[in-house]
Amino acid sequence: MRDEGKFLNDEDIDVPPRCSSGPPPIPLPIPLNFGFHRLAMKIAAGADFIQTQCIYNMEKFRNFMKMAVDMGLDEKAYILAGITPMKSVGYGPVHGQIRAGDGCS
Numbered sequence: 001m002r003d004e005g006k007f008l009n010d011e012d013i014d015v016p017p018r019c020s021s022g023p024p025p026i027p028l029p030i031p032l033n034f035g036f037h038r039l040a041m042k043i044a045a046g047a048d049f050i051q052t053q054c055i056y057n058m059e060k061f062r063n064f065m066k067m068a069v070d071m072g073l074d075e076k077a078y079i080l081a082g083i084t085p086m087k088s089v090g091y092g093p094v095h096g097q098i099r100a101g102d103g104c105s
Contacts, residue, residue, distance in 0.1 A: 036071060049078040 005016035039050065050073075055061045061081060068074055 036067060036073075039068075040071060040073060043073060043077045047077055049080055051080040052082040054082045054084050 005013050007013060043050070052061070052064070065074075065079070068079060073079070
């Protein structure tokens with residue numbers, strides 16, 4: 001609909017939707033055995049952007065971005081780093097590690 005400006009029945013849309021599409025947030029670290037292949041498939045299917053889950057470990061994010069750049073994914077879609085305000089100091093890094101069960105990479 002968005003790209004062709006047509007409904008599924010092939011009728012023209014007077015004012016086609018102008019929106020971006022993206023998959024659900026990508027967890028980090030992304031599993032290397034299938035993760036980047038699936039990410040590339042989502043971009044090839046039309047995702048305009050990729051957003052990661054919350055990032056607390058910059059080293060993991062740097063590694064993720066290096067692999068994404070090496071595969072050329074950054075040239076095909078925007079890559080947004082997931083950020084969120086912390087509710088308290090307890091949600092942040094503790095002695096260089098993330099607290100267990102915080103749900104973020």
